[in-house]
Amino acid sequence: MPDPSRTRDYRIDFLRGLALIMIFINHIPDTVLGAYTSRNFGFSDAAEAFVLLSGISAGLAYSPLRRKRSEDGSIFGPWSRAFTLWWVQALVVLCIYLMIAATLNWPGVAEMAAERNVAPVLDDPAGLLAPLLILTHQFNCADILPLYILLLLAAPGLIAVGWRWPLLLLVGSGLLWAYVGWYAVNLRTWPTDHEWFFNPLSWQFLFVVGLLIGLAKSRNQQWLPIRAWIAVAAVICLVASAAWMQVPSIADRGYEILAQWQERFGAPQVMISFDKTYLAPLRVLHIFVLAYALAAWPLLHKIAQSRHVAAIVVLGRNALPAFAAGSILGYLIQIIRISYLTTPPVDILLIGVGMNIMLLVALLNDRRKRRGRPLVTSHAGH
Numbered sequence: 001m002p003d004p005s006r007t008r009d010y011r012i013d014f015l016r017g018l019a020l021i022m023i024f025i026n027h028i029p030d031t032v033l034g035a036y037t038s039r040n041f042g043f044s045d046a047a048e049a050f051v052l053l054s055g056i057s058a059g060l061a062y063s064p065l066r067r068k069r070s071e072d073g074s075i076f077g078p079w080s081r082a083f084t085l086w087w088v089q090a091l092v093v094l095c096i097y098l099m100i101a102a103t104l105n106w107p108g109v110a111e112m113a114a115e116r117n118v119a120p121v122l123d124d125p126a127g128l129l130a131p132l133l134i135l136t137h138q139f140n141c142a143d144i145l146p147l148y149i150l151l152l153l154a155a156p157g158l159i160a161v162g163w164r165w166p167l168l169l170l171v172g173s174g175l176l177w178a179y180v181g182w183y184a185v186n187l188r189t190w191p192t193d194h195e196w197f198f199n200p201l202s203w204q205f206l207f208v209v210g211l212l213i214g215l216a217k218s219r220n221q222q223w224l225p226i227r228a229w230i231a232v233a234a235v236i237c238l239v240a241s242a243a244w245m246q247v248p249s250i251a252d253r254g255y256e257i258l259a260q261w262q263e264r265f266g267a268p269q270v271m272i273s274f275d276k277t278y279l280a281p282l283r284v285l286h287i288f289v290l291a292y293a294l295a296a297w298p299l300l301h302k303i304a305q306s307r308h309v310a311a312i313v314v315l316g317r318n319a320l321p322a323f324a325a326g327s328i329l330g331y332l333i334q335i336i337r338i339s340y341l342t343t344p345p346v347d348i349l350l351i352g353v354g355m356n357i358m359l360l361v362a363l364l365n366d367r368r369k370r371r372g373r374p375l376v377t378s379h380a381g382h
Contacts, residue, residue, distance in 0.1 A: 059214020
């Protein structure tokens with residue numbers, strides 16, 4: 001029997017590649033393609049998928065079984081990965097800062113800098129250098145890597161508990177998520193007194209669930225059994241959420257029901273909304289239902305291994321360099337759009353060029369990995 005910790009699951013790469021594409025499109029607001037990403041057809045979006053898949057990859061990559069078979073059996077492998085993410089994040093924010101600074105006098109760029117939290121760095125570059133490096137000041141649409149860095153720093157402890165007592169870790173993580181959402185507990189930013197957009201205390205729940213799935217998979221176990229009736233129920237939930245997002249009358253009735261629940265149970269607004277910072281329950285429910293439906297779909301294996309989606313798989317296999325390139329290109333395209341006349345065909349052209357550049361970066365990294373000299377290392381085997 002093949003070692004599951006060394007057998008690549010192309011579904012992870014394929015779905016992560018799709019998530020990267022949708023995140024890239026969503027970070028460029030008001031484009032014609034933005035109406036066709038997953039956030040328009042469900043309560044969650046590509047960010048939830050990305051974090052859940054990252055947890056699965058981490059569980060597979062840093063499984064104790066895998067460490068026993070590797071030359072470096074250190075439990076602190078996630079810390080090395082976190083350092084890689086840190087310097088990539090530093091490079092991304094430096095590029096964004098330089099682009100905004102160079103085009104600040106162009107029409108609309110100053111307003112964009114204010115909206116995306118870049119303006120404080122333009123006003124005081126020296127004073128904001130330390131906050132940027134320690135992740136307490138973040139640019140909008142370039143703030144998911146700081147979340148992932150914190151999660152990886154916690155990963156050795158999470159893996160140690162999850163390997164021995166998975167239910168304990170799941171319950172503890174879920175209780176923390178519920179408490180944080182109910183009482184609106186978040187990390188503060190510095191020196192500007194705001195909150196993290198991706199609240200690590202909330203988003204850890206998705207990562208932990210993914211981590212437990214990955215750890216179980218490394219043991220060649222199914223974390224949740226696949227049952228046809230559950231899969232059918234999951235699909236029904238997905239159709240209902242898509243109808244909510246697309247049919248105004250259904251959405252109005254849904255919001256009425258949520259308001260009634262809030263009044264009856266005295267729940268805070270975040271718990272009956274689609275709040276992203278605190279990972280509202282409906283967002284969690286949707287991404288879990290979506291993940292189950294996809295896991296139960298046998299055709300997904302065949303699709304993920306098809307040559308027709310090879311480009312998407314390459315993106316997912318080289319997620320970090322592709323994501324970094326997409327973060328920078330997203331800002332560049334937004335500068336071009338707000339400074340010059342843009343039309344739907346131009347938007348499609350710019351996004352298409354951006355995705356091809358992301359793919360080129362991923363291909364270069366993939367080629368260097370095969371030669372043993374990656375531009376940016378990925379999780380081993382995943």
